[in-house]
Amino acid sequence: MSGPIPLKPISKPAVPAALERAQRYRLLNQPVQAESICLDVLAADPENREALVMLVLSLSDQLGRAIQPAFDRALALLPRLPEGYARAYYEGILCERRGKAHFRSGAPMAGAMAFEWLRRAMGHYEQAESLRPAGDDDAVLHWNSCARMLMAHDAIRPAPEDRIESMLE
Numbered sequence: 001m002s003g004p005i006p007l008k009p010i011s012k013p014a015v016p017a018a019l020e021r022a023q024r025y026r027l028l029n030q031p032v033q034a035e036s037i038c039l040d041v042l043a044a045d046p047e048n049r050e051a052l053v054m055l056v057l058s059l060s061d062q063l064g065r066a067i068q069p070a071f072d073r074a075l076a077l078l079p080r081l082p083e084g085y086a087r088a089y090y091e092g093i094l095c096e097r098r099g100k101a102h103f104r105s106g107a108p109m110a111g112a113m114a115f116e117w118l119r120r121a122m123g124h125y126e127q128a129e130s131l132r133p134a135g136d137d138d139a140v141l142h143w144n145s146c147a148r149m150l151m152a153h154d155a156i157r158p159a160p161e162d163r164i165e166s167m168l169e
Contacts, residue, residue, distance in 0.1 A: 007040070007043070009040070009043055009044060010040050010041070010043075010044050011044065012044050012045060014044075015041050015044055015045055015048065015051075018037050018040060018041050019037075019038075019041060019048075019050055019051060019054065021037055022034040022037035022038050022041070022051075022054050022058070023054065025037065026054070026057065026058055026061060029061070031058045031059070031061035031062045032058075032062065034054065034058040034061070035055060035058040035059060035062075038051045038052075038054050038055035038058060039055070042055065049081065049082065049086075052077055052080055052081060053081070053086070053090065055074075055077060056074045056077050056078065056090050056093075056094070057090075057093070059071075059073050059074035059077075060074055060093060060094055060097045061097075063094075063097050063098055063100075063101040064101045064104065067098060067101055067102070071094060071098055074094050075091070075094060078090055078091055078094075083131075084131050085128055085131040085132055085133065085136075088124050088125075088127040088128035088131060088139075089124070089125070089128040089132075089138065089139055089142075091124045092121045092122075092123075092124030092125040092127075092128060092139065092142060092143075093121075093142070094121075095117050095118070095120040095121035095124060096117070096118060096121035096142060096145070096146055098117045099113070099114045099115070099116070099117030099118040099120075099121060099146075099149075100114065100118075100149070102114045102117060103149075103153070103155075103156060109159060110155075111153070111155035111156045111157060112157065112158060112159035114153075114156045115150070115156045115157055115158050115159075116158075116159075118146045118149060118150055118156065119146075119150075121142070121146050122143050122146050122147070125139040125140070125142050125143040125146070126139075126143065129143070
């Protein structure tokens with residue numbers, strides 16, 4: 001068989017059970033399987049907010065394995081979220097998880113890259129905080145988590161200025 005294999009669609013009534021299954025796969029640390037289920041749900045119900053959010057989170061779960069492709073794919077989904085709060089909040093989640101993935105990688109400049117992404121996440125959380133619904137402090141909790149990570153690890157700090165200039169040349 002050559003060429004793409006046609007995918008089998010799921011029915012709209014199967015969407016709630018499929019979303020439960022995707023959540024279970026995320027909890028079992030199988031984000032690729034969760035991603036696949038979310039894509040099937042979105043094929044059946046393109047505006048399903050829960051599937052969009054779970055897809056973003058499933059992709060963010062993959063950042064430790066392949067940072068750039070998963071991050072870019074997740075970021076491209078954010079404009080499909082209907083409200084500004086969710087777009088800012090989930091972009092913060094993506095940046096925070098990318099920063100943590102860089103830090104855990106131990107690669108050269110990992111601390112500086114983690115610093116940049118965590119600070120970027122904090123900016124998104126501040127934006128989300130200003131747009132949040134009453135009683136929703138999730139953005140504040142994540143902002144504090146980023147701040148604590150920055151304070152707890154001396155290796156997470158800005159790149160030296162001369163290093164930044166040489167990287168830009």
